[in-house]
Amino acid sequence: MSTSTTTNPGTLSATASSQARFFATTLCNWYLATLDPYRPHTENVQSRLRHPVHVVTRRILYGDIHSATDGGGGGGEDDLEALFNDDDAEMNDGGPDSLTRRSAARMEAFLASCSVALREDYHDIENVMPTAESSVVAVGAKDKKKGGGGGSGKAADGEKEVVTVTSRARTLSMNSTKAHHAYRQIDHGDLLLRLELYCRTLRRIRSLSDANPNNPLSECVIQYEPKKSIRSRVRLIVQTYLRNVDCVRDVHKTLMNLILRATLEVLAVEVWCEEVKSTVDRIISEYEHKVSFASLAFLSSPDNSAETHLAPLLTKYFEYLQMDWQTLVSKCELERMLRTVLDDDLRHFFKDAVFHSVGHILDTCRGHRDSLDNIALPPPWKEGVFGMVGGGEASGDMETAIKKYCSDASLVKQALRDLRREVITVNGQILSPAHSSMELAENLGQILNSNQLAFQLSPRGRRLARKKSSKRKTTNFTSDFGLEEESGFSEGLSGGESDASSKIDIGIVDVLTRRLLIAASRTGAGGDAYFIVRDLFGGDEVVVVPHHSEKINQGTIEIIVKLNSVIIKSHAKFDIIPKPIESDTDALIQFHTTTTETIYLQPKVDASVTTLKEKKTNMTGWRTLAIRPAYYEKVPNSR
Secondary structure, three states: OOOOOOOOOOOOOHHHHHHHHHHHHHHHHHHHHHOOOOOOHHHHHHHHHHHHHHHHHHHHHHOOHHHHHOOOOOOHHHHHHHHHHOOOOOOOOOOOOOOOHHHHHHHHHHHHHHHOOOOOOHHHEEEOOOOHHHHHHHHHHHHHHHHOOOOOHHHHHHHHHHHHHHHHHHHHHHHOOOOOEEEOOOOHHHHHHHHHHHHHHHHHHHHHHHHOOOOOOOOOOHHHOOHHHHHHHHHHHHHHHHHHOOOHHHHHHHHHHHHHHHHHHHHOOOOOOHHHHHHHHHHHHHHHHHHHHHHHOOOOOHHHHHHHHHHHHHHHHHHHHHHHHHHHHHHHHHHHHHHHHOOHHHHHHHHHOOOOOHHHHHHHHHHOHHHHHOEEEOOHHHHOOOOOOOOOOOOOOHHHHHHHHHOOHHHHHHHHHHHHOOOEEEOOEEOOOOOOHHHHHHHHHHHHOOHHHHHHHOHHHHHHHHHHHOOOOOOOOOOOOOHHHHOOOOOOOOOOOOOOEEEEOHHHHHHHHHHHHHHHOOOOHHHHHHHHHHHHHOOOOEEEEEOOOOOOOOOOEEEEEOOOEEEEEEEEEEEEEEOOOOOOOOOOEEEEEEEEEEEEEEEEEEOOEEEEEEOOOOOOOOEEEEEEEOOOOOOOOOO
């Protein structure tokens, strides 16, 4: 009986590990040999380390790794160093024009961690004059080292000479405005360990990509890291902390900075979520408590306390990241989206606000009407909010990203299931439910090319619709803000009163089919409204839940076809319910949202037939979210 074993692509082989070590060693040696000792460490990281790190990142993720490491056609170290030395070098590695958003986030977090490896202030500077005196100091120090343990009188004289000349050099440098300062730089072993961990992460990502070439990059691979790598990460944080902390008041701030930067790197995200921040804050508070007790009892030194108490806490923290990385990445990406689309002042205002009544909420929302009416949402394919596009499309290639999304069977199946829960109208006509994307396209095509729609787009139909629009009643989605007043599909039409008949291009049917699937996806773009309402109006004492009602008087997704555009409006309702939630708990207030996307059309007249095709603009894919309280009427007292 034979058994076969399969190798996990996330587990590095001996060859892959040696490749990562080669890149790390080559980069480390080049950087330390070419850095400017008279510039601060942080400036050297930005001016000298950033470009070679970018070169190595692209080479490992997309390039020919083997030719660079085996001394073959790639040229090995010489080839890499040539790229390191040329900031404008073209890297023909076969990859995209730029790194994915999350790959770039990982690189930036790594560089930030390197920058804080040394704390640079006035006391960190060695004042050295690069003159004859400094040469004497160097020679004297070398002679002293050669004297070693000889204990001769010459060694003692040499030591005295070094001290004298050094004092003179420092005095001259303090008095001279043109003095050169040699700054402390990062240690070789420290930088090499950081680079090796970084390169090993990239090599894991490359191994997973090679094993699944049709899938996007697996940006977060901390779940595959062995215990040895975790211990190395913990050791780096502990050593950096001990170097940078002088007093008790610096402990919390320094540790928070170091741990959060390390978290951004291993999760490959740009911002941390509240859960990560609160977890790190709790770890630091626990460490401070243990250290303060040990210090008062004279039980251990700061170094011993860090090894005894801090290292185990950090180990558990990284194990927590390994276990919950998917949830944490999603929450960090959500926080990034919220920071992108919402103004900081608006978020802080509603988070800190205390409402005393429904009327108070209505007045407050009315005062912030402009902000709540016009929340701009970037294209989901650009921001990478699709379930399968974890890192986002750096190039913003709309067609490629949408096709990739719509080719994922599981995502399309879920989107179709979500669509069947909605009531979809096209210029007032109800769209039949569909169980496949092909069936959805057929149903859309039937309505778009129907005689009824053709009449609505005709001059006579537009005149008739304008007369009816003035008599339209308030819908169940209309609030006291009056945001739905433009829902009449015939308002604002352009093109004059031409008698030419209109025909929808077959490509528009495909466009609308894909956009509907995206609009209905609650795991992707469809969840934006919920998360924003929860962020603004949720809290510790209330919960935001989607409103469920059996009676629906209006389409929850409206498609409004005009001669110059197609507007997709996704409506939703959310209840704010106090905690704890019981079966008979009533909502404190209800909010209505409308997410609007406009697809611009370009009419083309041919033989008295107007064909409508999509017109790409710089705003293609952008959506506008409007949030407002439900319409409430003041009930007079019965007295």
